[in-house]
Amino acid sequence: MRTDDLIKALDADARSRAMPLGSAWWVAAGAAAVIAAAVFWMAIGPRADIATAMHTMRFLAKFVFTAALAVSAFALIRALSTPGASTSRAAAWMIAAPLMVVIAVVLELLSVPAADWGRRLVGSNIVICLTFIPLIGIGPLAVFLAVLRYGAPTRPVLAGTVAGLLAGGLAATFYAAHCFDDSPLFVATWYTIAIAILAALGALGGRLFVRW
Amino acid sequence: MTGNDEAELSRLMRAAIAGDERAYADFLRRTAALVRGFARRKIVQGGVDPEDVVQETLLAIHVKRHTWRQDLAVLPWVYAIARFKLIDAFRRRGRRIEIEIDDIAETLAEPEAETVSERDINRALDRLPPAQRSVVSAISVEGRSISETAAKFGISETAVRVSLHRGLAAIAKRFGAKRFGRE
DSSP: OOHHHHHHHHHHTTTOOOOOHHHHHHHHHHHHHHHHHHHHHHHTOOOTTHHHHTTOHHHHHHHHHHHHHHHHHHHHHHHHTSTTOOOHHHHHHTTHHHHHHHHHHHHHHHHSOHHHHHHHHHOSOHHHHHHHHHHHHHHHHHHHHHHHHHSOOSSHHHHHHHHHHHHHHHHHHHHTTTOSOOOHHHIIIIIHHHHHHHHHHHHHHHHHHOOO | OOHHHHHHHHHHHHHHHTTOHHHHHHHHHHHHHHHHHHHHHHOOSOSSOHHHHHHHHHHHHHHTGGGOOTTSOHHHHHHHHHHHHHHHHHHHHHHHHHHHHHHHHHHHHSOOOOOGGGOHHHHHHHTSOHHHHHHHHHHTTSOOOHHHHHHHHTOOHHHHHHHHHHHHHHHHHHHHHTOOOOO
């Protein structure tokens, strides 16, 4: 088939329409939030004393970290799925969530006696944290990988990793409402590991499924 | 490459999205010429046929045109897709040589033959279900219109459009699936 012949076929198909990728990402974000919320409410639900917890800095800070991760990953994945789009600014914002966690850890170390560090680091929810953040995030991750397939990421493994971070940020935002361990020492360690599990799954998914 | 190309191509693409089919054909022809130049500059050792890269890139541009935003420059988008497809082509060639160097050593040394039958796209076309293959061939190789094709096969124009769309998507997908390594 000559290239001119191919162009005839493509032109004849010009009227076919697909949803713009930017809109598809918002649909995906909505669907992923619904899935995460459903799994969260069915599996664990919020902690009983959430009304009181709302008045503590440590509890609220968890949502700032996780939401910052989700928002920055969402901006980056949108850029990564569009060929030729600049990713440097969105990539730079990915530092925001880790930076805030580091600052919170330093403040925690300064304000809590060293004898208490170990107890706060280990907390009481490690297994639940490492189970339910990936469990809440796996459905959203599948949705995001599907949108990556629909898009055109020129770096599929990187894009898949960011999809995992996005799913992790979303899942951790829900999970944080359940978890009693509010110390930044716990969050920095176990949330990070749980989110890294999703990021690794996302990288694998990007490699295996995101082809175009 | 130049400001003129950018302005003209983005104007054509906007018109195409608004439903102007002539603008779309124009956009594809000009893009093909740019990508052909790009592929020929990048492929210095031979082994990869630049025209295969041109065709794969055009197909990818077509099935992924919903990823272009009107506020983005169109040339970086085109070249990012072309580069991705070029790297794909190199990877396939690397894999092939690794496996069957003796079989193709001779053909590698010869100048590129531009025969129609050797195109990757023909192999992809051959593997389509018969109904899609005959519709895609009628419109591309035989140059028939949608309505002529509908009359030829005795089916509705909608059925022709659906077969064409699915056939093109399947060919594009086959190109994507042929990748071996990533990143």
